[in-house]
Amino acid sequence: MKFLLEKNLSRLAKWLRFLGHDVKVLEGGISREALARNQDRVFLTTSSRWERTLKKAGMSYLVVPRHDWELQLCAVLRHFGLEATLRLDRCAYCSERLIPVRKEEVRERIPPRAYESAYDFTLCPRCGALFWKGTHFEGMRRMLDRVLERCRPSGGSAG
Numbered sequence: 001m002k003f004l005l006e007k008n009l010s011r012l013a014k015w016l017r018f019l020g021h022d023v024k025v026l027e028g029g030i031s032r033e034a035l036a037r038n039q040d041r042v043f044l045t046t047s048s049r050w051e052r053t054l055k056k057a058g059m060s061y062l063v064v065p066r067h068d069w070e071l072q073l074c075a076v077l078r079h080f081g082l083e084a085t086l087r088l089d090r091c092a093y094c095s096e097r098l099i100p101v102r103k104e105e106v107r108e109r110i111p112p113r114a115y116e117s118a119y120d121f122t123l124c125p126r127c128g129a130l131f132w133k134g135t136h137f138e139g140m141r142r143m144l145d146r147v148l149e150r151c152r153p154s155g156g157s158a159g
Ligand SMILES: [Zn+2]
Pocket: 091, 092, 093, 094, 095, 096, 124, 125, 126, 127, 128, 129
């Protein structure tokens, strides 16, 4: 999906990108102009202040909980019925689609230890960021599992 996020939702932005979504974060404050420029995106905000404007503009949006990025992610996944799979096919910083690279091509940019053990190297064609899977990947998986655990309605253990 394509999302537009408020500036204070940068952690949520990262995680939605990890799950493969096209996420743009507003640089400044919310304005009619900014919303108008991004009509094709679903707007995620922590404040209901803009609800009337958004409704009037016919823009889809979701008001998410404040402060807690894990609950924010839960709310988005639940509301849109999204799958929680770590796709890691978009840049965590700018949301561009990543392209696979051979590690030999980017050797000078990789710490020696990661070079030995890491795999699935990808490069962002827009901002030049380099990504790979390694020990941190398991950590991300565990973190996502923990978040999903919190997403379950309390008391329900089915599934
Ligand atoms: Zn990038």
